[in-house]
Amino acid sequence: MNEVIMGIINSPPINAGNLRKELSRMNMVDIGDIFGELTKEQTIQFFRLLPKDIAANVFAYIETDKQQIIVEALTDNEVGKIVGGLFADDAVDFIEEMPANVVNRVLRSIPAEKRKIINQLLQYPDDSVGSMMTTEYMTLREDFNIIETFSEIRNKKIKGLHTCYVVRRDKLLVGTVSLKTLLLAKEHERIADIMHPNVISANTTDDQEHAARLFRKYGLLSLPVVDKEGRMVGIITVDDAVEIVEEETTEDFEKMAAILPSEDPYLKTGVFKHTYKRVGWLLVLMLAAILTEMIIADVEDLLAVLPALSAFIPMLMDSGGNAGAQTSMLVIRSMALDEIKFKDILKVWWLEIRVAVICGLVLGVVNAARVLIFNPERALLTLVVAITLLAVMVLSKSLGCLLPLTAKKINLDPAALAMPIVKTLADVVALLVYFAVAAALLPELR
């Protein structure tokens, strides 16, 4: 479909009739995507050619830098109509990405009522439910009958409506009623008699992750948001919940790879921001490696007596790091999905110890077999490595589960803390165990 549209745009003069015919068959999201391929001039020209009823809808799906180009080319009146026509949460997302001069112009251009709502939403802390909610929703009064309800729905024209919220005069949320229930109800029935009274809701100040959990747990399509007095002030829709989950997951991925999380997409982040996000942990981990440096310096005389000893150092450190990373990744992800909690710590630890013992035995035997085929004289050193592998598996997998579970318990972020620390500690543990076992078992080192 895009090729047809691009063909029309790229062969001026543009045939507006053909263009509109093609556009009428397309989804708003796909029309928004087209702007990604246009030059600055084409962006303005193409947006002006969009039918008026489509333009405001499409605007929400255009990428930020193109939105800015369009807004700068429009009159105040046009800006007011476009941004005023967005859902409040989309308008807030847009305003948060714009430079100050554009923001001022936009806020000046939109209707006063919308401006008031947007200003309110802008005040909620980032990552709070309040900052994610939209204020376009349908409320009904308990004493409405079906005829009154239908006329209310007709007047309010809420896009994508499927659930209505029942409120008392003081906006206290008391129930929900689905469109299907309304559709099957009789004309004289009252909302209070057909509504579903047990409402799951979130508070404006709740963390957005809490809202996402409610969506997952109860399979919701939308979640009403109330202020601290229980008065309804907005809703979160399921596509917002999906976005929250995605954001939080990306943050977890980043933290586990020793990166400071941010919300900007990869290619929209500059070189210095990218560097800032990564160099801190690289520095910390480099300095943490001083521990391994000190251990090796400490056993320089052992290494001088038996240089073959040093050959296994990278393999032992890597194996410990990998085993610890496996466990901490599984535990951190399972905690994020609410599959395990702090109270399971002993169960998890016991499971990990058993897994570690089997892994350690398998690795030790395979490594011994490999070394003995080529260097049969190294039998005792092979035994040292096997014992070390076993101990390293148990210790690094123990660290891998105990650290994230404990971090969560004391309200530290398990993803940010556990992965890098587990890896560094696993390295240290591998070296300490290796040299201790070697010193104890190898006659030439005594």
Add this chain to the structure above:
Amino acid sequence: MNEVIMGIINSPPINAGNLRKELSRMNMVDIGDIFGELTKEQTIQFFRLLPKDIAANVFAYIETDKQQIIVEALTDNEVGKIVGGLFADDAVDFIEEMPANVVNRVLRSIPAEKRKIINQLLQYPDDSVGSMMTTEYMTLREDFNIIETFSEIRNKKIKGLHTCYVVRRDKLLVGTVSLKTLLLAKEHERIADIMHPNVISANTTDDQEHAARLFRKYGLLSLPVVDKEGRMVGIITVDDAVEIVEEETTEDFEKMAAILPSEDPYLKTGVFKHTYKRVGWLLVLMLAAILTEMIIADVEDLLAVLPALSAFIPMLMDSGGNAGAQTSMLVIRSMALDEIKFKDILKVWWLEIRVAVICGLVLGVVNAARVLIFNPERALLTLVVAITLLAVMVLSKSLGCLLPLTAKKINLDPAALAMPIVKTLADVVALLVYFAVAAALLPELR
């Protein structure tokens, strides 16, 4: 709420009246959760006490092992009612988790029509759209008017209905119409005139990840599924889409930590399954470390001349591994979110090189400062380490972006291949560069 229920259950004889009063205020999901805390006897007893209309709904939210206990305690007739009352996809999920004898009894007990649907769904390949879809949905004919439509909706009693699908006589999907549109339409209007004709749909054989992408891209609440002739056969609901995204994300997490993916929750996986998922990659990575072993064996004479050289090996390997892991994690996640594609490869590489150079300079300077304070005589060695750090950053960050992007391009799984391979290659590169620079710059090694 759970405490009240547990109090009633734990003080026999159970007051059934009180229990039902409490239950009537609760969400099905929360009632399902209660079973997690019950003994085998309590499970059966509590399920029998549930009001009939609630029991089937709650059953879908009970954990698998408790479902089995319940089914084994029920009569064939009761089983037929409970499982027959589930959504087809929930029934399939349940059947897939049960042992063969329970499956046979369940299939025998449920109505023939439901059995046929379930048998069909069981045949779709795992991870296909067909295996995730449900067959409870509302279809309308184009020539229906609103009165006919309402009576159809009344007869069919579809739970959670918000969108109706418009089909021709041959079941060909031609449009959608929302309940809100129906509610606002006039009695004589025909479906063909008010329906939305551009339907986004998926095919039964599509990968479930494709369906999840459509949900994300278009912000859908449900997605119709058609067979290869375009006939409608089911729908995917948004909560299923959320589940798909979660499953795929967990798989990515596992692959990146060198773990074979599986769908079982952490605590429901046995020791041997856990070991099987992890020991393979640990073995491969251990054997890959032979490369580092060979490199170190090769430069044993260098290390003998200057033992201080070996002190920096762990730090350099770790820094390379961490830098590569940062980049590959960012790139893999951005690909999963469709933020970057193969065509961006040069743009990404150029960005990573610049980030790597700055990171390399910062790490080199900090490390040099640290070493020179304590060992001013090591100035030249410090320079070697700084140059190595710079080269290692550039090379490992290059590997970190080029490998996953290329893997994806040739249809290999970037998450499974890239992370462990990037780490091992980064180790090898770090050692090679280090010894080459040392041999070139340090007079005592010439």
